[in-house]
Amino acid sequence: MFSTVKKISTMVIFLSVQACVGIQTVGPGPFDVQKTMQVTVGKEWTKYPFEPKTGLQGLTIDGVSLNSLTFGVNIKDGKALIYSSDPKTLVPRFRSDMTDSEAVEYIKDSLIYSGMKNVSLANLRPETFGIATGVRFDIAADTERGLNMSGTGKTVIHNGVLQLILYIAPTEYYYDLHIEEVNEILKSATLL
Amino acid sequence: MRTRFSYLFSALALFGLAACETTDVDPIKASERPEETSDEAGLWLQMDGAERLLKASAIVERDPALNDYVRGVTCQVIGEDYCNDVRVYVVKQPYFNANMAPNGQMQIWTGLLLRAENEAQLAFVIGHEFAHYKQRHSLQQWREIKNAANASLVFSAGIIAAGVPDAAVLGDITLAARLYGFGRGKEREADQLGFQFATDAGYDGHEAAAIWKYLVSEVENSDLERNRRQIARSSIFSTHPVTSERIETLTAFAEDGEAGTVRQREYIATTSPFLAKWLEADLVRRDFGENIFLINHLIKRGEGLGLLFYRRGEAHRIRRGEGDAIRALADYRKASSFEDVPATVWRQIGDAERTKGDGAAAMAAYQTYLEKAPEAPDRQLVKSYLNKLDE
Ligand SMILES: [Zn+2]
Numbered sequence: 001m002f003s004t005v006k007k008i009s010t011m012v013i014f015l016s017v018q019a020c021v022g023i024q025t026v027g028p029g030p031f032d033v034q035k036t037m038q039v040t041v042g043k044e045w046t047k048y049p050f051e052p053k054t055g056l057q058g059l060t061i062d063g064v065s066l067n068s069l070t071f072g073v074n075i076k077d078g079k080a081l082i083y084s085s086d087p088k089t090l091v092p093r094f095r096s097d098m099t100d101s102e103a104v105e106y107i108k109d110s111l112i113y114s115g116m117k118n119v120s121l122a123n124l125r126p127e128t129f130g131i132a133t134g135v136r137f138d139i140a141a142d143t144e145r146g147l148n149m150s151g152t153g154k155t156v157i158h159n160g161v162l163q164l165i166l167y168i169a170p171t172e173y174y175y176d177l178h179i180e181e182v183n184e185i186l187k188s189a190t191l192l
Numbered sequence: 193m194r195t196r197f198s199y200l201f202s203a204l205a206l207f208g209l210a211a212c213e214t215t216d217v218d219p220i221k222a223s224e225r226p227e228e229t230s231d232e233a234g235l236w237l238q239m240d241g242a243e244r245l246l247k248a249s250a251i252v253e254r255d256p257a258l259n260d261y262v263r264g265v266t267c268q269v270i271g272e273d274y275c276n277d278v279r280v281y282v283v284k285q286p287y288f289n290a291n292m293a294p295n296g297q298m299q300i301w302t303g304l305l306l307r308a309e310n311e312a313q314l315a316f317v318i319g320h321e322f323a324h325y326k327q328r329h330s331l332q333q334w335r336e337i338k339n340a341a342n343a344s345l346v347f348s349a350g351i352i353a354a355g356v357p358d359a360a361v362l363g364d365i366t367l368a369a370r371l372y373g374f375g376r377g378k379e380r381e382a383d384q385l386g387f388q389f390a391t392d393a394g395y396d397g398h399e400a401a402a403i404w405k406y407l408v409s410e411v412e413n414s415d416l417e418r419n420r421r422q423i424a425r426s427s428i429f430s431t432h433p434v435t436s437e438r439i440e441t442l443t444a445f446a447e448d449g450e451a452g453t454v455r456q457r458e459y460i461a462t463t464s465p466f467l468a469k470w471l472e473a474d475l476v477r478r479d480f481g482e483n484i485f486l487i488n489h490l491i492k493r494g495e496g497l498g499l500l501f502y503r504r505g506e507a508h509r510i511r512r513g514e515g516d517a518i519r520a521l522a523d524y525r526k527a528s529s530f531e532d533v534p535a536t537v538w539r540q541i542g543d544a545e546r547t548k549g550d551g552a553a554a555m556a557a558y559q560t561y562l563e564k565a566p567e568a569p570d571r572q573l574v575k576s577y578l579n580k581l582d583e
């Protein structure tokens with residue numbers, strides 16, 4: 001063993017499977033995320049409990065490792081998308097003065113920090129997000145175990161807080177399975 | 193081929209209530225494999241499983257040139273006889289680490305390759321890890337844990353080996369070694385033997401202490417107070433030799449020996465194509481103090497300066513400390529005067545100038561970016577900035 005004092009912290013990451021308590025379904029129809037964001041879903045999705053420590057809310061159809069639609073609402077300055085019990089832990093943190101591409105970089109780095117490998121962004125483009133203009137982006141990545149994943153999402157910084165919707169699914173079969181539904185959901189997003 | 197029966201049998205041997213076994217074992221010989229029903233075979237079997245996961249994972253760097261090089265250095269250090277017994281994996285993790293499993297699986301993490309300065313330093317790391325293998329330290333450790341008759345400890349070691357998903361991919365030995373450590377005695381032995389292997393292979397003994405000295409100075413610049421404290425004075429309960437003791441011992445070894453090769457040119461030539469990727473991955477750790485210290489250290493080499501000033505600009509930009517915005521822009525400007533600067537520097541200059549309120553400078557930089565990176569993933573976004581600035 002040839003290592004230093006540094007340790008890889010074990011952390012609860014936002015794509016991880018949460019305990020199977022309080023699981024409900026949403027849709028088809030409008031879905032409010034913490035009275036901050038509203039989207040319209042066309043199918044029935046399973047809703048995981050809201051995670052107050054990270055501000056993240058997850059939906060899935062076939063299971064979180066097969067398709068995960070994550071909403072991040074009102075992410076404030078200094079907040080991390082990765083939960084750590086120690087507030088001093090060094091992790092990517094949101095800063096309210098970020099440019100929109102820095103917001104996407106923050107999301108990307110959080111994914112890498114949480115263990116995704118070979119993460120790359122594509123097609124960054126301006127897209128309306130409620131009353132503001134946000135950024136739409138596509139993602140390609142691998143899980144540590146080597147599964148190819150695809151993703152798409154959008155984010156906006158409005159009034160100093162960050163809002164985020166991120167869809168991730170295995171590239172093979174599952175990403176395409178619900179991508180039309182996800183595109184419609186992303187288009188429908190409004191800020192309340 | 194192993195049968196299901198023998199698997200079960202090994203597992204039983206592993207978990208069975210064996211009487212106090214000797215922890216005194218002979219070094220493993222070249223091509224030697226453990227007895228099929230031994231506890232050692234059980235350890236190997238578990239590590240074989242972990243290695244299969246690792247092989248299929250996305251965390252292994254598969255670049256043939258880099259792997260050939262690391263493999264070459266390994267065979268040089270451990271000798272041709274053992275070369276077929278050890279498999280080296282370059283693992284994409286930004287931390288300074290290397291480890292060795294009992295079955296011959298060696299991991300060298302990219303965070304270590306990023307920090308080693310030359311081939312001799314890498315050779316010492318390989319020598320140290322190989323010493324753990326040759327001396328069967330994992331087996332000794334396993335028996336020590338079992339002999340401690342602490343059932344829960346043995347059980348949890350089994351759980352670890354069975355694998356939490358991510359830890360399993362990295363190789364469970366990492367986690368197990370972190371929890372139990374190989375212990376000071378074994379680490380000292382590995383340092384001593386590793387030194388011998390590397391110097392016998394012709395490498396300069398002074399480099400053994402040098403890699404540790406560099407590491408101490410980097411960690412002293414960590415943003416995390418806990419890290420700075422730990423590196424300064426490791427606790428007496430620490431399972432690893434105190435870093436300063438390690439440096440002293442390795443320095444003393446080198447004083448008695450003769451000078452050898454360092455092979456810095458070969459090392460830099462092989463690793464420099466990965467510098468951009470590795471430095472970017474290092475910044476994801478968000479230890480700006482260490483990242484900037486490392487970049488400044490690399491700048492002293494006097495090459496790859498476009499990339500290095502760019503990366504320092506990135507660290508300053510993301511850190512957002514007092515004066516960092518100005519430092520970042522200055523770094524980007526400096527970087528842009530070198531041939532090897534990434535095209536994204538122009539996009540960052542554009543953003544910095546736009547934030548400052550210099551629309552003309554921002555537009556010029558964005559236009560240069562689009563010319564130099566016509567396929568950039570953020571092309572449409574940058575075009576929208578240009579349109580807004582044009583209004
Ligand atoms: Zn060691």
